[in-house]
Amino acid sequence: MFKAFGASRGWIRFSPRMHELTTRLKCLNYPELYQDEARIHTALFRAFFDDDEKINQFLTELTSRPVEEQSEFLNQTLQESTEFGQWMDEKFVHLDALDWSTAGRAKAQLEFEKLPIEEQQKAIRTFQLTLSFGLASFHNFVALMVHGRKLTQLVNEAMTGNDDSFYLAAHIDRNILEQIPYFKNRYLRAQREGEENFLRPLNYRLQSPQFKGKIRHRLLYMLFTILESMRWLDDLKHREILDICDQLGLERYENRIETEKALGDRLRDYRDFQIMNRMSTL
Structure with missing residues (x-):
């Protein structure tokens, strides 16, 4: 993906097939995960655990820990889970490994329709959660790389009234402006009331590639x-x-x-x- 961004002059632009998957799986609301670091971790956990009791136990332990310890706890949990290893072997498919031809898609559709309704719903839920986790994590990493702060931090700062963090968060993922109510309402209010001091720096960020400037490596x-x-x-x-x-x-x-x-x-x-x-x- 990063090689592709270089060809896009520093802009984050996903492939048409990624956009199609995100739309068809109804994952356009993935930016909602930025509102809490634990939400991103939980999306991955829910993708491969069906046991509600185990999920609730995990969430209780995760949210009871300081934010800086949550990633470490998640990593440890995944490493110790045999279910996760089995899930990766059986369900994880790299997008480039899929057959995106017309014939390949028709064959996949037929195979999917042969599954019981319960299995279809389970498969859709797994990929919805996995894709949402992947998109949110990716942009979170990009924010840390470019601005030195995670997107989860920038979003929370923005929602407490920090407009500078608002600009930086929207710079990394402009979908935030449509999917997080606070951002959407703040942006609409600024347009309605003609807040030039807010709109000018925001538009500057929106018109700048995420990887503006020369990042050599x-x-x-x-x-x-x-x-x-x-x-x-x-x-x-x-x-x-x-x-x-x-x-x-x-x-x-x-x-x-x-x-x-x-x-x-x-x-x-x-x-x-x-x-x-x-x-x-x-």
């Missing part, structure tokens, strides 16, 4: 962002991060991470990039 920075989101970035050794890069197929030479020392330099560049973006929003 986007794929590497996204990896750093995901690890940071999970609170692993500072815990992993440089050698361990290099191992992850190799497993993901991130060319070391292309990203200038030939050695552990070089990786340390890229990590400092990443921190400087975040600091620069924070200062630009003050």
Whole structure:
């Protein structure tokens, strides 16, 4: 996806098939998950657990923990779950692996219709939750990468009246303006009352690519962002991060991470990039 964004001059633009899936599965309201970090985690958990008692127990434990510990708790829960491993093996399908031809889609439709109604509903629910989790998590990571704050943080700050956070949140995912009531009402009120001091900076953000400016190592920075989101970035050794890069197929030479020392330099560049973006929003 990041390679595609580079071709889109820094704009986040998903493929037509992703848009079609999001629309047909009725997942356009995924930005609602930004209102609470726990909602994003819960969407994934609900996708593969059908046991209501287990779900309620998980939610109680998750929401009782500080926000900074929730990702770690989710990761631990997933790693210990044999159900999750089975779910990944049986149900997870990469979009690029699907047959999107007319014949392929017709065949898939016939196979789907052969399933009992209960299984159809279960399958739809699984993919709705998984897709919503994926879209919300992705934009959350992008916000952390570009603005140094998660989208969940920006949305909550905006809803307490912080207009600067409002602009930054809408910059990362403009669907927020239609799907979160506070954002929709605030935007409509500003248009109705002609609040130029609000509309001018908002329109500037909406007209700017999410990856405005030169980010030299986007794929590497996204990896750093995901690890940071999970609170692993500072815990992993440089050698361990290099191992992850190799497993993901991130060319070391292309990203200038030939050695552990070089990786340390890229990590400092990443921190400087975040600091620069924070200062630009003050």
